[in-house]
Amino acid sequence: MARKYLIETYGCQMNVHDSERMAGLLEQAGFEATDTDDDADLVVINTCSVRERAEEKLYTRLGDIKGLASRTGRAPMVAVTGCVAQQEGGQILAKSKLVDIVLGTQRVKMLPVLVAQATTADEPLVDIATPYDEPTFPLGLTRREDPVKGYVTIIEGCNDYCTYCVVPYTRGHERMRARAEIVREVEELAASGRREIQLLGQIVNHYQAPDDPACDFAGLLAAVHDVPGIERIRFASPHPRHCSDRFIETLQRLPKVCRHLHLPVQSGSSRILKAMRRRHTREDYLALVDKLRAALPGIQLSTDMIVGFPGETVQDFDATLTLTEAVRFHSMFSFKYSPRPNTLAARRLADDVTEEEKTRRIMVLQARQKAIQAELHAAAMGRTVDVLVDTSSRRRPWELAGRTSGNTVVNFPGDAAWLGRFVPVTIERTGAFGVWGQPAGPAQERPC
Ligand code: SAH
Ligand code: SF4
Ligand code: F3S
Numbered sequence: 165m166a167r168k169y170l171i172e173t174y175g176c177q178m179n180v181h182d183s184e185r186m187a188g189l190l191e192q193a194g195f196e197a198t199d200t201d202d203d204a205d206l207v208v209i210n211t212c213s214v215r216e217r218a219e220e221k222l223y224t225r226l227g228d229i230k231g232l233a234s235r236t237g238r239a240p241m242v243a244v245t246g247c248v249a250q251q252e253g254g255q256i257l258a259k260s261k262l263v264d265i266v267l268g269t270q271r272v273k274m275l276p277v278l279v280a281q282a283t284t285a286d287e288p289l290v291d292i293a294t295p296y297d298e299p300t301f302p303l304g305l306t307r308r309e310d311p312v313k314g315y316v317t318i319i320e321g322c323n324d325y326c327t328y329c330v331v332p333y334t335r336g337h338e339r340m341r342a343r344a345e346i347v348r349e350v351e352e353l354a355a356s357g358r359r360e361i362q363l364l365g366q367i368v369n370h371y372q373a374p375d376d377p378a379c380d381f382a383g384l385l386a387a388v389h390d391v392p393g394i395e396r397i398r399f400a401s402p403h404p405r406h407c408s409d410r411f412i413e414t415l416q417r418l419p420k421v422c423r424h425l426h427l428p429v430q431s432g433s434s435r436i437l438k439a440m441r442r443r444h445t446r447e448d449y450l451a452l453v454d455k456l457r458a459a460l461p462g463i464q465l466s467t468d469m470i471v472g473f474p475g476e477t478v479q480d481f482d483a484t485l486t487l488t489e490a491v492r493f494h495s496m497f498s499f500k501y502s503p504r505p506n507t508l509a510a511r512r513l514a515d516d517v518t519e520e521e522k523t524r525r526i527m528v529l530q531a532r533q534k535a536i537q538a539e540l541h542a543a544a545m546g547r548t549v550d551v552l553v554d555t556s557s558r559r560r561p562w563e564l565a566g567r568t569s570g571n572t573v574v575n576f577p578g579d580a581a582w583l584g585r586f587v588p589v590t591i592e593r594t595g596a597f598g599v600w601g602q603p604a605g606p607a608q609e610r611p612c
Pocket of ligand 2: 322323324325326329330332366367403
């Protein structure tokens, strides 16, 4: 009987995609997927370290597995991968006796080898070396669950060292993937029926092709835009300071590029942005938003925001609120500042905003943002929008959901066979986190 694996993923899309890669590798090695601990022979916990709360999830999960093992007398092999594995290495073994393998972010390809070795090894295995400079991965091996959308990594690592951020330490230096290889992977996704691709990189618009000096991010967008069958292109996350005129003109020119930008700002206060080493000011950001909206009418913006960064005063936080009001984001991920190992902020700056005050600020910000989202959605009432169907409810297959080009979530009744097709939907009800409507025409292979 085939051995079974379970992969649990925390963190960003890059981790989700690494899990898809690990699933492909394990299946090639003869494993079969399962979705419960009960019959898993191997549990892979693909971790995130971006905030302390994310890191804690690893230990909570290990506690669960320990509980299961003592109840049933059956302990699966446990591999810890991802950003906490890279950051903590062998120290994880001191915190849990359950772990058999610790695998770093640049060693994904080694997973099957380590699993084979761990079966007979006396000691747990740790491999967090960072020898790969080039993020190539065998084409076709990735096991992608989503039949509609495909992630494609174009850059790994980051050299920006924003003072709060652990990512440069867990993902390493910025490495760019070859243009030819990216285009081949996108072609493969199109051939397998995927309609949407999402290009991934810590600073995705910093792309510069190692195999083509003339190809920057705008050039790469144009190249993947030419792939027949791909109808929508998204990317995450662009950095405000790399949104050049050429980049904006490219978005204007290429209709398959979705009318949504996730543009992390982090704070509305230039003083705090400087302390974060974001390399953009409040004014730069607001000017960029104006420019984007003038060039691309109707473009929807989302962002990431941190509250309670060291030294953030009530006035600084007010600046975050006024920026939020001024931009009117369609959505926002907001976080309480959390000091992370190795980062400049954790080493040099006191975490001096109290937990209660961080909580107060995030609640005020989230309430304001929620009201803005609800207003923006309400303004779309009665409109007919073009939706790429990406979800059909498991228990009620006629309940469909999808997204507009601007990334609004649209729920509507239909047929599960419409998955991966475009449906015009007239909006009849709206809320803060999505809208509801009725189909206004037939499902189509291409945007309506
Ligand atoms: N590469 C992206 C962000 C990656 S991390 C960019 O440059 O914008 C995702 C988000 O987590 C960040 O945008 C930030 O808002 C949040 N974040 C990162 N480190 C954090 C920390 N120490 N405390 C709280 N939030 C943090
Ligand atoms: Fe982290 Fe800044 Fe790099 Fe984004 S740009 S991954 S926030 S260091
Ligand atoms: Fe988390 Fe690592 Fe992504 S820290 S956000 S999983 S790059």
